[in-house]
Each structure stands twice: as C-alpha cells, then as structure tokens.
Amino acid sequence: MxxxxxxxxxxxxxxxxxxxxxxxxxxxxxxxxxxxxxxxxxxxxxxxxxxxxxxxxxxxxxxxxxxxxxxxxxxxxxxxxxxxxxxxxxxxxxxxxxxxxxxxxxxxxxxxxxxxxxxxxxxxxxxxxxxxxxxxxxxSPTLGVAPPEGAVVLFDGDQPDRLRDVRLTDEGWLAVGAETSDRYRSFRMHGEFLLPYQPKARGQARANSGFYLQNRYEVQVLDSFGLEGVENECAALYRQRAPDENLCLPPLVWQTYDIDFTAAEFAGGERIAPARISLWHNGVPVHRDVEITGKTGAGQPEGADAMPIRFQDHGNPVVFRNLWIIDTTDPAAREIDWLDLPLRAAPMPIAHWPPPCLCSPGR
CATH class of the missing domain: 2.40.128 (Lipocalin)
Incomplete structure (x- = not known):
C-alpha cells in the first residue's frame, strides 16, 4: 500500500x-x-x-x-x-x-x-x-504519479488536445474554466491542484473551484485548511456529503484527488441506480463507494448520456496539473493498473521525523 x-x-x-x-x-x-x-x-x-x-x-x-x-x-x-x-x-x-x-x-x-x-x-x-x-x-503520496498504460492524459504541461476552453498560466499550469473534449460515463481519474493564499477571504470566497464530474456533480475545491470539513468545503460532494475527514493542506501546496466514479443507470428515462463515487484526498479515502443523491445545484440534469468533466471557474486562481483519466464504462478497463490506494483510513505515517532542515531549497 x-x-x-x-x-x-x-x-x-x-x-x-x-x-x-x-x-x-x-x-x-x-x-x-x-x-x-x-x-x-x-x-x-x-x-x-x-x-x-x-x-x-x-x-x-x-x-x-x-x-x-x-x-x-x-x-x-x-x-x-x-x-x-x-x-x-x-x-x-x-x-x-x-x-x-x-x-x-x-x-x-x-x-x-x-x-x-x-x-x-x-x-x-x-x-x-x-x-x-x-x-x-x-x-500526498500520489503527487506526480504517472498515468498507467491505457490512461488518457488530459493535461501534463504541454498544450492539451483533450481539453477545450484552455487557458495556461505563465508557468504552464492549467487555469480554471477548461473542460474535457471527450465525454465520459464511468471513469477513474487523477488530478492535482494548487490553492492560492487568500488570508482575508472567508467561506466560499477562499480559493473556490471544483471538479465538475459529467458537468453534473461537483467535488468541491476550497481552501478549507484547518476548518471543520463540512459539506461545502474541500473534497465534499457539494452540499450533499462532507468528507469523512478534512485532509486539506495549506494553500500554495500541491494537493491530489483520485476519483473512482460510476455513472448513474437509467431505463426508460427513469433512474434505476444512482451515481457512486470513491474519493481519495491526498491519498486518504474521504468517500468510500458512496451514493450521489442527485446533481449539484448548477449542474446539468441527470441522464444516461456521457458528459464532459469541467474544472470550475469560480473567480479564484486555482491551477491544475497532471490530469489523466481511465474510461471504465467498459468493465474490462477496470483491469488497467490504477493506483495502490488504501481502502480504509489507517493512521498516516510520517516519513521523516524530525523534519529535514528548512535551510535546504528542496526540489
């Protein structure tokens, strides 16, 4: 593990x-x-x-x-x-x-x-x-993890051809507002994001963005460092379910989401099974195969059709990198090596203690 x-x-x-x-x-x-x-x-x-x-x-x-x-x-x-x-x-x-x-x-x-x-x-x-x-x-232990063979790279620092409405920062990172060119039903996804430091902002004004799955369901992105971790804060299924634990790191530190999403099922225009999601925030499971009760307020109506994934523009300069996805609509794709992620939130070990000298410039 x-x-x-x-x-x-x-x-x-x-x-x-x-x-x-x-x-x-x-x-x-x-x-x-x-x-x-x-x-x-x-x-x-x-x-x-x-x-x-x-x-x-x-x-x-x-x-x-x-x-x-x-x-x-x-x-x-x-x-x-x-x-x-x-x-x-x-x-x-x-x-x-x-x-x-x-x-x-x-x-x-x-x-x-x-x-x-x-x-x-x-x-x-x-x-x-x-x-x-x-x-x-x-x-995060999954920071910088390379996409496995069979994954589709959405953004790796080069000019992306799998995204639209793309804006890149001067540093070559992906700015908010982009969405995938392809449409997806079920998928596994890795993404990395960095929150700006906004010390005087409060609540939803503090580094707000989101991963909008199928343009229907939002996984919230927010500077929730040190907060309670409620249903509208970082890693929440927005206004539906709080993360099991608040794993938000301080702003200006790269963080990770690893998402395993199963699309809702429909028959005759009626939903017969809800969408489900497992989410690891910085390598720790915060939603374990939970039901998504319905679309997020501003999301597109639920349906059987595949839809894009959007990186929400909420007016804050959140940036993204190392985005890749495995389309698991075909069950055979679930055999593709993904990530060695824990299924339960075991205590998180500290790799170096005491911490290394801060005088080193690091990476």
Whole structure:
C-alpha cells in the first residue's frame, strides 16, 4: 500500500513568484515569496504535550495554524496527531490570537500556544511550557504519479488536445474554466491542484473551484485548511456529503484527488441506480463507494448520456496539473493498473521525523 502523506522540506518554495492581486476579498497570493510575514507562521506542526501539565506521560498532538490576515490567526490542536496521521475530529481544541513581534500567540480555553517559524510551544495559563511541536511539510503520496498504460492524459504541461476552453498560466499550469473534449460515463481519474493564499477571504470566497464530474456533480475545491470539513468545503460532494475527514493542506501546496466514479443507470428515462463515487484526498479515502443523491445545484440534469468533466471557474486562481483519466464504462478497463490506494483510513505515517532542515531549497 502506498504510504499516505510524505513529509518534505521547503516544498512551499516550488511554486512561482507572482505578485499579489488585491480583490474584493483582500489580497490573493500565488507565491510564498510575495505572501508576507503572516504566511511564514501558517502551516502544520507535530509533537507532544504533557496532559494537564503533569510529568507522568506525554501524548502526541498535531497543530494547524491558519492565517486570517492583518496578523490574526486561528489554530486547531488535534490529539493523536494531524488529520490523516492519527488525529481525530472529536479531539480538537481551538485557539485564537495574533502575531506579536517574532511569534504568534494564541489563547485557548485550557492552554495557550506560542508559534515560531520552525516550532510551537504549548503553554499553561501561567506560562509554563508543557509541550513542543516541530514544523512539518506533508505531501500526498500520489503527487506526480504517472498515468498507467491505457490512461488518457488530459493535461501534463504541454498544450492539451483533450481539453477545450484552455487557458495556461505563465508557468504552464492549467487555469480554471477548461473542460474535457471527450465525454465520459464511468471513469477513474487523477488530478492535482494548487490553492492560492487568500488570508482575508472567508467561506466560499477562499480559493473556490471544483471538479465538475459529467458537468453534473461537483467535488468541491476550497481552501478549507484547518476548518471543520463540512459539506461545502474541500473534497465534499457539494452540499450533499462532507468528507469523512478534512485532509486539506495549506494553500500554495500541491494537493491530489483520485476519483473512482460510476455513472448513474437509467431505463426508460427513469433512474434505476444512482451515481457512486470513491474519493481519495491526498491519498486518504474521504468517500468510500458512496451514493450521489442527485446533481449539484448548477449542474446539468441527470441522464444516461456521457458528459464532459469541467474544472470550475469560480473567480479564484486555482491551477491544475497532471490530469489523466481511465474510461471504465467498459468493465474490462477496470483491469488497467490504477493506483495502490488504501481502502480504509489507517493512521498516516510520517516519513521523516524530525523534519529535514528548512535551510535546504528542496526540489
């Protein structure tokens, strides 16, 4: 089985240096080099804490720090580790704070946090350190995976001939708004996307896009890093079903969707079986062979006919790469080697601990 999520150093520095674009929801950054001081503190941390400040034992914890613009931050502490790596949705603690000098200070109900660029401390209310976490950078195990023999390459950086309404960025990535030239019923698909950093945007204005399957059913794309992971956030079946776990990484980090979609069946114009989907977000199953109850609100009406796949333009500069698909309408195509993906969300191992030195430029 492919080991979910790899940890790597300086992965954030593998994206282009574009300037910020000031929009109605605040600035939009497409490069960490232009993103400002707050961006340096946003991200994931992993380490330990002594429960109730005792010296008897320690417990593993994960931390996600979210920039909200103008020096304001939220943070979520996960007992057991980060999402997909032992953390549990029911064991979360929320913090609120701001940047002060060379650090970010956040207050919680029971403990407080002090965050620096490379590490974070857990503090008692009287200021004693009872935990230490180190900064980690995680990467999907299916990032950059090559298409198997028999797959159709939709986009690999060259001028695509399997897409229409194509716009490429200066870096050669696919911009939002394209759709497949071919039409599909059932398929397996791999796609990679990168979210812009929009610290002042909120809710559906924060890096919104989507994979519109058959132009009918939307798998939501959104900057949901550190959020609850509800039915209109990243990897949700939009307004139908929340992902089993929120595996959204911070903005400006490449992420993956691996999709196994089975088309709805019709007879005599009536639907006799709903569409079904399995979805792996960053290598972790977040929908396991679940029913899609109907089309997304703005989607095309359900029917037996094949339809294109669209990469939704919602006004945000989300970009895509390494898109490929296997048409599985013919059941024999399901014998094509796809991906070694887990069927159950086992704890997500960390490949390098402590993380490599951040002074290295990485890839």
């Amino acid at each position: 492919t080991a979910p999520f790899r940890v790597l150093a300086a992965v954030l520095f593998c994206v282009p240096a574009l300037a910020a674009d000031e929009g109605p929801h605040g600035p939009t950054y497409t490069s960490p080099l232009e993103a400002g001081e707050d961006f340096d503190f946003q991200g994931e941390f992993l380490g330990w804490q002594r429960p109730q400040g005792t010296h008897r034992s320690t417990q593993r914890i994960g931390l996600q720090v979210i920039s909200r613009g103008d020096g304001e931050f939220l943070a979520v502490k996960h007992l057991g580790g980060l999402p997909g790596d032992g953390g549990h949705r029911r064991d979360q603690y929320l913090y609120d704070g701001r940047r002060l000098g060379a650090g970010v200070f956040l207050l919680g109900d029971i403990t407080d946090l002090r965050v620096h660029f490379g590490h974070a401390d857990v503090l008692t209310k009287d200021g004693r350190t009872i935990g230490r976490l180190e900064r980690v950078y995680r990467e």
